[in-house]
Amino acid sequence: MKNLLIFFLLIILFLFDLKAQNTQAFYFVNLPHSVSTFGTGWQGVSSLTNDDALTYNPAKLTLTKNSKISFYRNPFQLVSRGRPYPLTNLSLYHKEDNIGSFGLSYENWDFGEIQGAVMDPNNPEGYSSKTFHYYERSFSAGYAKDINENFSGGAQLRYNYTHFGGVIVKGFFLSLGLLYNPDFCNNKFNIGFSLMNLGPAVKYEATTVSGETFTNYDPPPTKLNLGINFVTVENEYFTMPISLSISKPFDKRDDNGDGQSSFKTLFSDWSDFPNDASLQTGLSFIWKPLRLGNDFSFFQEFYFGNFSRGIKTYLENYYTHGINIGIEFFEYKFSMGYAGVSHNVHYPNYLQWVFPYETFQFTFELNDNLLFHRGNNKESYSPLESIILSLGLGHTARLGMAKGSEVSHYKVSYGNNFTYSFEASFYFDKRNALVSSVTYNSVPYDISYGSFKFIDTKFETFSFFSSYRYHPLESIRFLFVQGGMGIYRWNPVIKTEPRYDYETALQLSTGLTLDFLTPLIIIPTIDYNLILYPSTGDAPRIQGYNQFNFILKVGYKII
Numbered sequence: 001m002k003n004l005l006i007f008f009l010l011i012i013l014f015l016f017d018l019k020a021q022n023t024q025a026f027y028f029v030n031l032p033h034s035v036s037t038f039g040t041g042w043q044g045v046s047s048l049t050n051d052d053a054l055t056y057n058p059a060k061l062t063l064t065k066n067s068k069i070s071f072y073r074n075p076f077q078l079v080s081r082g083r084p085y086p087l088t089n090l091s092l093y094h095k096e097d098n099i100g101s102f103g104l105s106y107e108n109w110d111f112g113e114i115q116g117a118v119m120d121p122n123n124p125e126g127y128s129s130k131t132f133h134y135y136e137r138s139f140s141a142g143y144a145k146d147i148n149e150n151f152s153g154g155a156q157l158r159y160n161y162t163h164f165g166g167v168i169v170k171g172f173f174l175s176l177g178l179l180y181n182p183d184f185c186n187n188k189f190n191i192g193f194s195l196m197n198l199g200p201a202v203k204y205e206a207t208t209v210s211g212e213t214f215t216n217y218d219p220p221p222t223k224l225n226l227g228i229n230f231v232t233v234e235n236e237y238f239t240m241p242i243s244l245s246i247s248k249p250f251d252k253r254d255d256n257g258d259g260q261s262s263f264k265t266l267f268s269d270w271s272d273f274p275n276d277a278s279l280q281t282g283l284s285f286i287w288k289p290l291r292l293g294n295d296f297s298f299f300q301e302f303y304f305g306n307f308s309r310g311i312k313t314y315l316e317n318y319y320t321h322g323i324n325i326g327i328e329f330f331e332y333k334f335s336m337g338y339a340g341v342s343h344n345v346h347y348p349n350y351l352q353w354v355f356p357y358e359t360f361q362f363t364f365e366l367n368d369n370l371l372f373h374r375g376n377n378k379e380s381y382s383p384l385e386s387i388i389l390s391l392g393l394g395h396t397a398r399l400g401m402a403k404g405s406e407v408s409h410y411k412v413s414y415g416n417n418f419t420y421s422f423e424a425s426f427y428f429d430k431r432n433a434l435v436s437s438v439t440y441n442s443v444p445y446d447i448s449y450g451s452f453k454f455i456d457t458k459f460e461t462f463s464f465f466s467s468y469r470y471h472p473l474e475s476i477r478f479l480f481v482q483g484g485m486g487i488y489r490w491n492p493v494i495k496t497e498p499r500y501d502y503e504t505a506l507q508l509s510t511g512l513t514l515d516f517l518t519p520l521i522i523i524p525t526i527d528y529n530l531i532l533y534p535s536t537g538d539a540p541r542i543q544g545y546n547q548f549n550f551i552l553k554v555g556y557k558i559i
Contacts, residue, residue: 023251025202025218025259026160026171028109029138030055033072033089035337035361039303039322040282043245046179046192046227047284050093054105054140056225057177057194058154061093061101061144066333066365068093074359085111095368100145103156107138114164132165142175152179158197160221167206173199173220190229192245195266197221201259219251219259222266227280236382237290237428238468243282248273275310282306285466285485287434289328290426291383293559297328298426300436302466302485303339304504319343319532319542321504323464323487324361325436331367336360338487342504343534343542356501385427387558388513388521392421394551396441402531402545415444419549423523425469433469435482438462439549443490459492463529465507482509488531506530513555521555 024030034051037044044056050068053060074087087109095101111134138161144154156175162168177194181187201217227245234240250262252269260268282305289297301324309316319342326335341357396419404413423437440462447455467484471477488505511525527549532542 023219024221024249025169025204026136026138026162026197026221028087028136029107029140029158029160029197029221030223031074031087032339032359033091033105033107034070035072035322035324035339035359036284036301036303038339038359039305039320040243040284041280041305041307041318041320042278043225043227043243043247043280043282043305043307045177045194045225045245045247046190046229047243048190048229048231048241050101050103053093053144053154054091054103054142054156054158054175056196057179057192058103058142058156058175059144059152059177059179059192059194061095061103061142061154062146062152062179064093064095064101064103066367067095068363068365070361070363072359072361085109100143101154103140103142103144105138105140105142107136109136111135130165134164136160136162140175144177150181150183153177154179167204169202169204171199171202171220173197173222188231188234192225192227192229194223194225196223196225198262198266200261200263217258217260219253219265220262222250222262224248224250224266236288237426238285238287238434240286241284243280243284245280246274246277247280248277251276278307278309278316280305280307287466289333290428290434292387295330298326299328299335300325300434300466301337304485319504321487321502323466326363333363333365335363337362338502340502342502343532358502382428384559385429387427388423388425388523388555389558390421390423390425390521390523390553390555392419392423392523392525392551392553394419394421394525394549396443397548397550399546399548401543402547409450411448413444413446413448415446417442417444419551421549421551421553423553423555425555430477431471431474435465435467435469435484437465437467439465441549445492455494457493459490461488461490463488463505465505467507467509471513478513478515480511480513482511483507484509488529504532506532515557519557521557523553523555525549525551525553527551 032038032042032052033055036049037052044052050060050063070091072089076085076087090106092104113131114134115129115131138158140156140158142154142156144152146152154177158173160171175196180191182189197220199220202220204216206214225245225247227243229241229243231239231241250265250269252265253259285302287300289299291297303322305320307318321342322337322339324335324337339359396416398414398416419439419441421437421439425433425435427433442458442460444458446453463486465484465486467482469480469482471480473479484507486505486507488503491500507527507529509525509527511523514522529547531545533545
C-alpha cells in the first residue's frame with residue numbers, strides 16, 4: 001500500500017511571522033527585498049529607485065537606467081538556537097528604449113527539514129515519522145512604461161508555490177501600479193499607488209490519519225499601497241528625500257473562516273480600516289557617485305525609517321535603518337549594504353533573537369551601451385575639488401547612562417578608552433564636503449555588588465557615519481561644523497543575547513583642517529554622539545546614550 005502523507009497541522013502557517021500578518025497566504029512576498037526599502041520603514045511604493053519594484057509597485061521599473069542584478073538575504077535567525085530560516089531574493093532589471101522596462105524576481109524561503117508522519121500499515125501505531133523539506137517560492141515578471149512625462153504605469157504576474165511534504169499549494173496573482181511625478185515644486189514630489197497580488201483565495205488540503213481530507217482557504221497576499229516621496233535637498237553631489245506611505249491588507253474571511261478572493265474583498269474589507277493598516281515613514285541621505293579619477297567613483301547611502309501598524313492584531317512599532325556603499329568603475333557599478341531593525345517599541349510582541357534582525361544586499365549594474373554597443377548613456381558626475389584621507393587617535397568620554405547605572409548596590413560601569421578612526425572627506429568646493437567615517441572603540445565593562453566585582457570584561461564597538469561638513473566662516477576657513485547619521489554596532493566579548501547588536505546614532509562635530517603642512521592635514525575634532533538605545537520594560541522607549549570623542553587626525557590630501 002502506497003504511503004499517504006499526513007500532517008498534524010491543516011493550515012501551513014509561517015513559523016515565525018513576526019509581523020503578525022500571517023492571516024494571508026504567501027505573505028513573504030510582501031516582505032522587503034532590498035536595503036533601501038527595509039531601511040526606510042519597509043516601504044517602496046513611491047521611492048525613486050527600482051529596488052523592490054516587484055514587491056511594492058511595478059511602475060517603478062521605469063526608474064531602471066542600466067541592467068541590474070540584485071541579491072538579497074534575510075537570515076531570519078530566531079530565538080534560542082539562532083537557527084536560520086533564510087529568505088533570499090534574486091532580481092533582474094532591464095530597460096529597452098521605446099519599448100519599456102522589464103523586471104524578473106525569484107524568492108525562496110527555506111524552513112529546512114521538519115518532522116512529519118506517514119501512514120504505515122506495518123507499524124502498530126498506524127504511522128511512522130518522516131522528515132520533510134518545507135519551503136515557499138515565488139516567481140514574478142513585470143513590465144512598465146512611461147505614459148507621458150509625468151505618469152508611468154506597470155503590471156506584474158506572480159506565481160507562488162509552497163511545498164511541505166505531500167501538501168503543495170500554488171497561486172497566480174496580478175499586480176498593478178502607477179507612479180506620478182507632478183510638475184509643481186520642480187518635480188520634487190513623487191506619488192505612488194499600487195494594488196499588489198490580486199487573485200483568488202488560496203486553497204490548502206491535508207489528510208488526517210484516518211484518511212479524511214480537510215480543505216481550507218486563506219486570503220491571497222493582496223495589499224493596497226499609497227505613498228509620497230519628497231526630495232527636500234538635491235544638488236550635484238547628494239539628495240535627501242523623505243517618504244511617507246500607507247499599506248492596507250485585504251484578508252477578510254467568510255462566516256466559515258475561509259479566505260475570499262481579493263476581487264471581492266477590495267470592496268467589502270473596509271470595516272476594520274485603519275486599524276489593519278500600516279504606516280511607514282523614512283528619511284534617506286543618498287550620495288550621488290563622487291568622481292575619484294581614473295573612471296572610479298564612490299557612493300554611499302544611509303536610510304532611517306519607522307514601521308507602525310494599527311491595533312487590529314496588536315500594536316507594532318519598529319525603527320529601521322540601513323546603509324549602502326558602492327563603487328563605480330568605467331561601465332560597472334557594484335554595491336553592498338546592510339539593513340535591520342534597530343528598535344521595537346512594543347517589546348512583548350517582539351521575540352528576543354539570538355542574533356539581531358539584520359539583512360544584506362549585493363547589487364551589480366552594467367551600462368547597457370557596453371552590452372549592446374549603443375551610444376554612450378553613462379551619467380556624468382561633477383568633479384571633486386579635493387579628497388582628504390585621515391587616520392585618527394583619540395579618547396572617548398561617556399556621560400550619564402552611557403557611563404553606567406546603579407540599582408540596589410548593583411552597579412554597571414562602562415569605562416572610557418582610546419578611540420581609533422578612519423575618515424574620507426570629499427570636498428566639492430572649499431566650504432562643503434561629504435564625509436564617510438569608521439570608528440572603533442573598546443569599552444571596559446564591569447558589574448559589581450558593593451565592593452565586589454564579579455564581571456570584569458569589555459565589549460567592542462564600531463560606528464559607521466555618513467555626514468555633511470560645512471566651513472561657515474570665510475575669514476576662518478579651516479573651522480568646520482559637521483552633522484550626520486550612522487549605525488553603531490557593539491560586540492560583547494562574553495556570550496549575550498543578542499550576540500551582537502546594531503543601533504542608530506546621530507553625530508555632531510566641530511574641528512579644524514590645518515593645512516600648513518600640505519599635503520598633510522592636521523584635523524583636531526570633537527564629536528558628540530547620541531546613540532539611540534532602547535530602555536527596558538514592557539514598552540521600551542528610545543533613550544539617548546551620550547558620548548564625546550576627542551580625536552586628533554592626520555590626513556593626506558590626494559587631489
